[in-house]
Each structure stands twice: as C-alpha cells, then as structure tokens.
Amino acid sequence: MGENESMVRARAREPRRGRRRGLRGLVAVAAGLALVAAGVGLTTINSSRAEAGVLSGFDPENIISDSVMFDGDTMTASEIQTFLNGKQPSCTTGATCLKSVKVDQPALGANLMCKALPARKGQTAAQVIAAVGRACNVNPKVILVMLQKEQTLVTGRKPYSGETVSLIYRKATGLGCPDTAECDPAKYGLFNQLYGVAYWLVRYTTPPGTTGPGWTAFNWFPVGKPVGILYNPNVVCGAKTLTIRNKATAALYYYTPYTPNAAALAAGWGGGDSCSAYGNRNFYLYFTTWFGGKTTYTVSGAIGAVWKDQKGSLGSPISAATSVKGGTSQRFEQGTVYSSSAGTFRVSGPTLTEYLAKGGPTGSLGWPRKAMKTRTGSHAGTAQGFQGGTVYVSGGRTATVTQPIYKKYIATKYELGRLGYPIADVEKVGSNLQQRFEHGRIMSGSKGTWVVDGASLDMWIRRGAEKGSLGWPTGDARTVSAWGKKGVVQDFTSGSVVTRGSSTRSVTGELAKNWRFHGGVTGALGWPTTVAHSSTANGSGWWQRFSRGVVHWSPKGGAHALASGKVRTRYEQRGGPDGQLGWLLQSGNDRTGTGGTFAVLQHGRVYSSRSGTAMMTGPILTRWLKKGGTKGVLGWPRGDAITSGGTTIQKFEGGRITQSPSGKVAASRQR
Structure with a gap:
C-alpha cells in the first residue's frame, strides 16, 4: 500500500524546488574553495583555465550513472571510517570532525524509498552512512560527496563567522536549506540530514507507488526530454537546454537545480563569475577525484571471471x-x-x-x-x-x-x-x-x-643493535645444557647472549673471544654469571666472571682466563685486578714435579700444588725464577712469604728464600 507525501515528510522533508542552498548561497560557494582544494590534495584555488582539465569528462546530461548512484553496498562502515580518517588525519580544535562525531540512530519503519532501520545509540557517522546507504540503496560514496560539497565535512572545516560546529552538523547535507530563506529546523540533525539525502535521491526517481493523490510529481527535470536548467538562482543569468539521460543525474538537479556555466567549468576547482553555480560541478569533481569516473567499461576474460x-x-x-x-x-x-x-x-x-x-x-x-x-x-x-x-x-x-x-x-x-x-x-x-x-x-x-x-x-638492542658491541647474528638462538644447567645461547660476530632462567648476560669483544676459545658455556669456563666490569687500576682493563672461572683483558696483557680454584681464590683475596697483583697475564697447569696450577700477573704470581697455595712478589719471586722456578732445586712454594722482625722468608719444597731487612736476598737448600 502506498504512503502519501505528508506521511513521508515527517521523516525526510522535501527540499524546496529551485530554492535549496549549499553553504551560504550558491554564488558564495567559491569562498570555501580553499577548503575544497585541500580536501583533494590541491594547493591553490586559482581560477586559471589550466585547471579545467579536471572537468574534461564532465557531461551535464550524465553526471553519474544510475548503476553507480543506486548501489548501497559499495562501502562498509569500516571502509567509510578508513576513508574519513584518511581525508582528515588530525582534528583541529573547533573544527568539524566527521570521523569522530557520534549520533543516535532512531528506529524507522520501511517505506517506498528505504527499508526499515533499527534504533542504535552512539553510532559513528560512518556507521550511519553505511546503514542509510543499504536501507535506501544509495551509494555511500554519493552521500560522502554530498557532505563535502555542501558543508566540506569530509575534509573538515572551521565555522564561518556566526556559525558553530553544531550548526554545521545540523544542516550537514544542505537538506531543507533554500537559497532565499532560513533553513527548516524540522530537518536539523546529522541523522536527519544523512537519511534525508538518501531518501530524497531515491524519491526523485518516482519509485512505484509514489504517484497519484498525495504525492508530488517530480516531472520538471524529465529523463530523455529537453529541459531548460538555470545557471544560477538569478534568472537574469539564463539557462541551458539539456536532455538529462538518467534518473541519477535528474535526482542531482532536483537536489541542486543549477548547471555550471562556462566560467565555472573553465575555472576547474576555482571560482567562475557572478552567474556561476558550483553544486553539480563540485559533485562531479569530488566523486571522480575520490572514486573514479562514471564511464562504462568492458570487463572480460579472466579478469571478468574474477569480477x-x-x-x-x-x-x-x-x-x-x-x-x-x-x-x-x-x-x-x-x-x-x-x-x-x-x-x-x-x-x-x-x-x-x-x-x-x-x-x-x-x-x-x-x-x-x-x-x-x-x-x-x-x-x-x-x-x-x-x-x-x-x-x-x-x-x-x-x-x-x-x-x-x-x-x-x-x-x-x-x-x-x-x-x-x-x-x-x-x-x-x-x-x-x-x-x-x-x-x-x-x-x-x-x-x-x-x-x-x-x-x-x-x-642486542641494549648493546647498540647492529652498530653495538655484539655485531650481527651468526646463528639462531639454541638451547644448551652444560654443567648441570640449561639455557639459551645466541652467537653474534663479536659476542654472545646467554639466557638462563630470568637472567640474560652478554659476553663481548676480547672477553668473548677468550671465553669461546675455551669452549663457551660447554667449555672450561661455563656460564657467564656477571656483566663485564671495567677498572682503571693497574693500567685499566675489563673482566667478567663465569660459573667456572673469570676472563681478564688489559691493553698490555690481552685476554686470559683463570679457572675457579685455589689460585683464583688467593688472587681475588689479594684484590684481583684492583689489588697489588694487577691484571692477569697468563694462567695454566704446570706439570713439573708435584704439578699444580699457576697465574702470572702484572706484579706477581700465584701458584697452587699439593704443597700449598702461595702468592709470590718482588725480589723473592725474582730469585726463585732465577733458580728455575718449579723446575729448579727449590720446587713449588709451600705458602705465602712470612715477615718477622724485618726478615721475610718464603718456604719451598726444596728449601727457602730469605730477604733481610737490608734487602739482601738469599736462597738455601733444605737440609
């Protein structure tokens, strides 16, 4: 059963024929073209005829096809939102921001133009545009263009003098705003404007059931018959005879009943003359710039199958x-x-x-x-x-x-x-x-x-990434079991990263080379247990501890490892690299005689065998070495040197060395 016009108008009022206006009168549209230009990536609004090339495909008798305008499924709400975000990436304070505005969608019953809409609270503009487009089968792209050409809402703008942002949204699509009178408050509201523009674009096509008593006959822009269309609300400017070729183009003229004159077309995006009107020109410019043209193209073959x-x-x-x-x-x-x-x-x-x-x-x-x-x-x-x-x-x-x-x-x-x-x-x-x-x-x-x-x-990032102390990876991270522990090791050109439990350590540079020389985590030194430390004592250097030893590096001595044991314990008791012995220069096993281990240091040595563990320094060490060290007649030291009454004595397996208060050093065989 049909629905009479008065019933429809309660939801979507008809724009008055020949009197609907855009921003503030059609002639004043040019004042907003700087915003227009910004919305499509142009940098000027100059009215040079060189810009007219963008309108080379404009046909006032076929501005848009029926198949393009009346297709409500071309964009989802998500795609519309993405489009809006792209057109207005940031939102200037006090400006319109269509991408973020929210509006309540009331429940509307079905009518001859649109399907029913459910009530939904707090909808984005994108969600409403998508819903209205589907309900009325109007291309959401058309709705977006109407928002832009009427109020520059897609790209956003600050209010003109005397306006407010809320007022701009109330007349978002220009619905019910004639050129010669104030806007109709009954049509205010963003939802009413979005629903209304879709409704009326369909209504102007005279769908079945919208003829007869109670319905307005939209017949002054007939399809297929010559008709005069004004250039401007000022009738003195004249008109152009056109034969409109489809319902979609006719609907645009019902909505904005003017056709661009030669000056408007020659100006491209710019302003024409005092008789220019821009609504349908701008519709074409925005639609083709944003979404492509209206020409029909052949689709065939494999591409046609996919399409x-x-x-x-x-x-x-x-x-x-x-x-x-x-x-x-x-x-x-x-x-x-x-x-x-x-x-x-x-x-x-x-x-x-x-x-x-x-x-x-x-x-x-x-x-x-x-x-x-x-x-x-x-x-x-x-x-x-x-x-x-x-x-x-x-x-x-x-x-x-x-x-x-x-x-x-x-x-x-x-x-x-x-x-x-x-x-x-x-x-x-x-x-x-x-x-x-x-x-x-x-x-x-x-x-x-x-x-x-x-x-x-x-x-790796903390160590400076690819320019840092670790360098470039040389393998994937790998799980390793060693010395009763399990962890993850990853090697780089200049070091390794080792993770065990919640602890992650890096070993880099010369310390890493020595640690790897000794077999890494599976070798003699085992897992790193500290970060690398630096010291400026005794000429400076670096050292790092591991579960089974320590590695030292100094500029003069290079990198050397010292395994855990009595030698390392005695050395660290004496202050390690910061103490009287200084940096490690050599370490190892000595199989001479009873056999044992040793460490050669900057200012002394530490030896350990079955006979004992001893630190040796100064003249006593010098005399012992002249006697052949562990290979000599004195053999391995039996303990540290002891000083009493000014005399220092250090005992060995085969004798002793004595240093008198005067500094005289003498070695004697054991009797």
Whole structure:
C-alpha cells in the first residue's frame, strides 16, 4: 500500500524546488574553495583555465550513472571510517570532525524509498552512512560527496563567522536549506540530514507507488526530454537546454537545480563569475577525484571471471583493461584485478597501496600469485603473495616480506609463530638485511639468515643493535645444557647472549673471544654469571666472571682466563685486578714435579700444588725464577712469604728464600 507525501515528510522533508542552498548561497560557494582544494590534495584555488582539465569528462546530461548512484553496498562502515580518517588525519580544535562525531540512530519503519532501520545509540557517522546507504540503496560514496560539497565535512572545516560546529552538523547535507530563506529546523540533525539525502535521491526517481493523490510529481527535470536548467538562482543569468539521460543525474538537479556555466567549468576547482553555480560541478569533481569516473567499461576474460565472482565487493570498473609486460590489469571501485601467467587475482585496500608504491607488476613484487587471505595470530590480518614477496596488513600496518627473509619467516610458522606480523619493510643495514616483526627480527647476512627475538633481542638492542658491541647474528638462538644447567645461547660476530632462567648476560669483544676459545658455556669456563666490569687500576682493563672461572683483558696483557680454584681464590683475596697483583697475564697447569696450577700477573704470581697455595712478589719471586722456578732445586712454594722482625722468608719444597731487612736476598737448600 502506498504512503502519501505528508506521511513521508515527517521523516525526510522535501527540499524546496529551485530554492535549496549549499553553504551560504550558491554564488558564495567559491569562498570555501580553499577548503575544497585541500580536501583533494590541491594547493591553490586559482581560477586559471589550466585547471579545467579536471572537468574534461564532465557531461551535464550524465553526471553519474544510475548503476553507480543506486548501489548501497559499495562501502562498509569500516571502509567509510578508513576513508574519513584518511581525508582528515588530525582534528583541529573547533573544527568539524566527521570521523569522530557520534549520533543516535532512531528506529524507522520501511517505506517506498528505504527499508526499515533499527534504533542504535552512539553510532559513528560512518556507521550511519553505511546503514542509510543499504536501507535506501544509495551509494555511500554519493552521500560522502554530498557532505563535502555542501558543508566540506569530509575534509573538515572551521565555522564561518556566526556559525558553530553544531550548526554545521545540523544542516550537514544542505537538506531543507533554500537559497532565499532560513533553513527548516524540522530537518536539523546529522541523522536527519544523512537519511534525508538518501531518501530524497531515491524519491526523485518516482519509485512505484509514489504517484497519484498525495504525492508530488517530480516531472520538471524529465529523463530523455529537453529541459531548460538555470545557471544560477538569478534568472537574469539564463539557462541551458539539456536532455538529462538518467534518473541519477535528474535526482542531482532536483537536489541542486543549477548547471555550471562556462566560467565555472573553465575555472576547474576555482571560482567562475557572478552567474556561476558550483553544486553539480563540485559533485562531479569530488566523486571522480575520490572514486573514479562514471564511464562504462568492458570487463572480460579472466579478469571478468574474477569480477563476476567478486562483483559485490569490487564495485564497478573505473578503467579499461590495460596491458603491461607479462599480463593485464583493470581497475575497479574497490580494487584492481591483475592477470598474468601466475594467475588472476584481486588486489585491494592497503595491500594495493603498498603494491603500487613498489611499482606494481613492473616493480620488485612482480605479479600477484595468490588471492588475499585472512590471517590469524594475536589479531586478525591479511596476506597476499606476489612473485617477489608477500604483503601483510594487520593492526594498521602494511609490510612486505621478501626472500631470503621470507623463507625464514615460513620456518617460524608465519604470524602464528613467535614473531607475529611484520611491522616494517625489509631494510638494508650495510651489506646485510633485516626486517622487524611484532616480537622480533629476522636478520640476513652473507653467512645466513637468523631470528633474533626475546631476551636475545632485548640485550642486542641494549648493546647498540647492529652498530653495538655484539655485531650481527651468526646463528639462531639454541638451547644448551652444560654443567648441570640449561639455557639459551645466541652467537653474534663479536659476542654472545646467554639466557638462563630470568637472567640474560652478554659476553663481548676480547672477553668473548677468550671465553669461546675455551669452549663457551660447554667449555672450561661455563656460564657467564656477571656483566663485564671495567677498572682503571693497574693500567685499566675489563673482566667478567663465569660459573667456572673469570676472563681478564688489559691493553698490555690481552685476554686470559683463570679457572675457579685455589689460585683464583688467593688472587681475588689479594684484590684481583684492583689489588697489588694487577691484571692477569697468563694462567695454566704446570706439570713439573708435584704439578699444580699457576697465574702470572702484572706484579706477581700465584701458584697452587699439593704443597700449598702461595702468592709470590718482588725480589723473592725474582730469585726463585732465577733458580728455575718449579723446575729448579727449590720446587713449588709451600705458602705465602712470612715477615718477622724485618726478615721475610718464603718456604719451598726444596728449601727457602730469605730477604733481610737490608734487602739482601738469599736462597738455601733444605737440609
């Protein structure tokens, strides 16, 4: 059963014929063109005729096709939100910010123009646009353009003098705002404006049931018959005879009943003359700039098969098929289809943006070889394979993974593994490559491709990353069992990172070389137990402790290890490198005689055998060495030197050495 016009007007009032206005009268639209220009990436509003090239395809009799205008499923709420975010990345204080405004959606019953809408609180503008578009079967892109051409809401603007942000939203699409009178308060409100513009664009086509008593006959802009359309509300400016070719174009004229004159068309995005009106010109400019043209293109072959299969999501073609070396491509409203020997696949959204930035089919990625797939992990994402790599999109990031890193990424189970999604493209580091992922990095050099993550990555970054003390990885992290303990070791060109339990240590530089020479964690020194320490005593140097020893490095002595035992204990009792003995110069086993261990230090020595453990310094050490040391007649020391009454005596297996108060040193055999 039909619905009379008075019933409809309670929800969406009819704009008054010939009197609807945009910002503040059609002639004044040019005053806002700086904002218009900013919205589409132009930097000036100059009215030079050189700008008219953007209007080369404008046809006042066919501004937009029926199939494009009356397609309510071209954009989802998410896609609309992304579009709005892109057009107004930041929101200036006091300006309109359509991307973040919220509005309540009331429950509306079905009518002859639109399906029913449920009540929903706190909806974003994107959600309302998508809902209204579906309900009334009006392209959300058309609604977005109407918001922009009427109030510059998509790109945002600050209020003009006397306006407020709330007032701008109340007349968002210009509905009920004639050129010669104040706006109708009954039509105020962002929801009313969005629903109303969709409703009336459909209503102007005279759907079945909207004729007869109680209904307005929209017949003054007939399709297929010549009709005069004014250039401006001022009738003195004259009119142009047009034969409107479709209902969608007629609907635009019912909404804004003026056609651009020659000056408006010659001006491109700029201002024309005093008789210019810009509403339908600007509609065309925004729609074609943002979403492509209105021309009908042929779709066939393999591309046609994909388009037919995905028509609902690809939208209409916006270009003819183009041959590129190795294949063919064709652009659609919501993506591009590429066909080559690798197959025929759609590429769209951020993946398409990334692909085109890398040169498309002739760039580093080559042709697509797989369809886009939804991926899972810690959060949702997509992946699409190309001949030269795979593009991942997740969490607002887009990144391409290429060989040889991709092979390693496969081995870690893609985003399902410990690395997660890539968060940046491959970057070159000197002659090497690295790529960052959510939870680690893959690094590739001449000796292989390795993963660095977890505690190893944290330590590597703290040590200065690739320019730091560890250098480049030379292998993956590996689990090692040694000396009754288990841990993880990862080697780098200039050191290693060792994790055991909650403790992570790095061993670098000359200390690392000596530790590795002795077998690393599985060798004589075992696990690192401290960080490397520096000291300026005795000429300066570095030392680091391990579970079974210590490694010292000094500029004069180089790097040397001292295993745990009595020699190390006595040395550290005497202050270690900061004490009277200074830095380690040599250590080892001496199998002479009874046999034992020793450490050669800057200012003395420490020996340990079955006969005892002793520190030796000064003239007594010198005399003992002249006597042959452990190989001489005196043999191994039996303890430290003892001083009594000014005389110092140190005993050995085969005798003693005495230093008198005067400094005279004498050795005597044991009797």
